[in-house]
Amino acid sequence: MSGVRVLGIVPNLPVDDVEDASGFWSGFLGLREQEFSLGWVARWTDPDTGQHVQLVTRDATAPEDSALTVQVADVEEAYAQAQAAGYQVVHPLTTEPWGVRRFFVRAPDGTVVNIAQHSG
Numbered sequence: 001m002s003g004v005r006v007l008g009i010v011p012n013l014p015v016d017d018v019e020d021a022s023g024f025w026s027g028f029l030g031l032r033e034q035e036f037s038l039g040w041v042a043r044w045t046d047p048d049t050g051q052h053v054q055l056v057t058r059d060a061t062a063p064e065d066s067a068l069t070v071q072v073a074d075v076e077e078a079y080a081q082a083q084a085a086g087y088q089v090v091h092p093l094t095t096e097p098w099g100v101r102r103f104f105v106r107a108p109d110g111t112v113v114n115i116a117q118h119s120g
Helices: 018-028 075-085
Strands: 006-014 033-037 041-045 052-056 068-072 088-095 100-106 112-118
Touching (some): 068 075, 075 088
Parallel strands (some): 006 052, 068 112
Antiparallel strands (some): 033 041, 041 052, 088 100, 100 112
16 A cells, blocks of 8 residues: 555644634734635635644534544545555545545544545
8 A cells, every 4th residue: 555645734623613713813823815614614824825724613514523634636545545454434435515525534543534635
């Protein structure tokens, strides 16, 4: 197994309210660009450096929240490799209503990881 091709990693920060939490990240820390917001999740980015954080209240479809999102080049291959390695799949490979194809897998240390491929 050669591993999957990782395109990016985004920390998923648990918050009680995305809108309430956004002021700190966008104002004080200067993550001025809101890449997207679905109400329960939003990503704030510094447009100059590309540094970012994703704020999450509760995942909309998965039974558990993830600690981070790993964006991959081929989610189908990543899913096959996770299954072949015997890792616990927490949320099955799914095309979500917001256009992301993803699954959640539990790392051996217990960390839940969202493995995602964005269309386009």
